Amino acid sequence: MRLFYHTPGAPVDLSEARWFQLRVRERWRDRLRCAVRGAVTPTVTDWAWPHLPEALFPLYYLTRPIRLAARYGRRLLRAAMPPLTS
16 A cells, blocks of 8 residues: 655646545445546546536536546456457
8 A cells, every 4th residue: 555655746646546535435335426426527637628618517527427438448348348268
């Protein structure tokens, strides 16, 4: 566990921080809630991806899962599918 190995001023890997948040949850219900919240809550990167007018700001909650699926979907499918053997 690298909880105490962070040096001041060094950037924290957000994906590592999110995995840590999921692991420390006691109940599966809390882990699921945390994962869903992380999947749909827009970040600064999401705000820059499709620049939307202020009136359409709520659409960022829909574009985040789309952006994540485009970025990580193939990798997750490959990890979830068993290898094909002949």
